[in-house]
Amino acid sequence: MLTRFAPSPTGDLHLGHAYSAALAHAAARAAGGGFRIRIDDIDGSRSREAFVAASLADLAWLGIDWDGDPIRQSAHLGAYAAALEELRSRGLVYPCFCTRADIAASLAAPHGPSGAIYPGTCRPLSEAERARRLADEQHCWRLDMARAVAVAGDLRWEEAGQGPRFADPLAHGDVVLARKDAPASYHLASTLDDAAMGVTHVIRGADLVASTDVHRLLQALLALPTPLYRHHALVCGADGKRLAKRDAAASLASLREAGGDGRALAADLVAGRLPTGYSLQMP
Numbered sequence: 001m002l003t004r005f006a007p008s009p010t011g012d013l014h015l016g017h018a019y020s021a022a023l024a025h026a027a028a029r030a031a032g033g034g035f036r037i038r039i040d041d042i043d044g045s046r047s048r049e050a051f052v053a054a055s056l057a058d059l060a061w062l063g064i065d066w067d068g069d070p071i072r073q074s075a076h077l078g079a080y081a082a083a084l085e086e087l088r089s090r091g092l093v094y095p096c097f098c099t100r101a102d103i104a105a106s107l108a109a110p111h112g113p114s115g116a117i118y119p120g121t122c123r124p125l126s127e128a129e130r131a132r133r134l135a136d137e138q139h140c141w142r143l144d145m146a147r148a149v150a151v152a153g154d155l156r157w158e159e160a161g162q163g164p165r166f167a168d169p170l171a172h173g174d175v176v177l178a179r180k181d182a183p184a185s186y187h188l189a190s191t192l193d194d195a196a197m198g199v200t201h202v203i204r205g206a207d208l209v210a211s212t213d214v215h216r217l218l219q220a221l222l223a224l225p226t227p228l229y230r231h232h233a234l235v236c237g238a239d240g241k242r243l244a245k246r247d248a249a250a251s252l253a254s255l256r257e258a259g260g261d262g263r264a265l266a267a268d269l270v271a272g273r274l275p276t277g278y279s280l281q282m283p
């Protein structure tokens with residue numbers, strides 16, 4: 001068994017991250033398995049080196065140890081580009097030239113699990129028009145979801161302890177797989193890296209359960225293995241809302257500075273005991 005914790009270095013880690021990391025770490029160690037850290041830093045405009053160091057210090061404070069050096073997504077851009085090229089050569093992705101404003105304007109927007117569903121404006125463009133516009137227009141690459149689902153075959157995945165789920169990626173519409181400022185989307189980078197790292201168990205928040213449908217589809221398209229998934233409840237504050245990076249009081253740095261015992265906190269979290277004022281809830 002191998003699992004991982006994959007923070008994005010765009011802010012301080014909070015109790016919700018600690019819960020996720022502690023669960024994954026405890027599951028790995030209880031099974032005599034591996035636990036790795038992956039730094040999800042493909043978004044170069046928002047990732048900060050200071051948050052990488054702070055996140056690793058927070059994990060160490062929690063008594064969480066990891067195997068090998070942390071892996072960085074920013075070192076894998078070649079693998080993401082190769083996968084995108086493969087999907088492109090099979091006619092499964094297309095360039096989209098719409099601006100955010102174009103999309104907002106064209107939508108009496110139906111919303112899917114990952115936000116507004118793209119109306120498909122650029123899907124029917126001719127190859128000639130694409131080639132002409134690719135030369136000088138900003139663009140992203142979208143998955144042609146209907147085509148992808150048609151060629152993908154069996155999209156079953158398994159939620160640990162609950163049995164099979166049947167992925168419904170069509171609900172997401174034509175998701176973005178890459179753009180200029182982020183050469184792979186979360187979906188593409190995460191799916192490729194989980195496979196490259198040999199991750200057998202993905203343990204992460206239930207806010208990502210819908211994303212798993214897209215990841216399962218990408219696994220099918222790219223002939224990658226499917227890990228077992230466990231989507232856990234989310235840590236919520238006194239207002240009942242899930243924690244966000246702006247909730248400074250719940251940041252691990254502030255708990256540490258207040259003299260907290262990180263190891264005891266991690267053990268409590270794994271046992272489902274949360275500090276006063278916090279609760280676990282399924283979204």
Ligand code: GLU
Pocket residue numbers: 006007008040190203204208
């Ligand atoms: N970097 C992602 C996040 O922080 C990782 C999600 C995942 O575990 O797949 O939300």
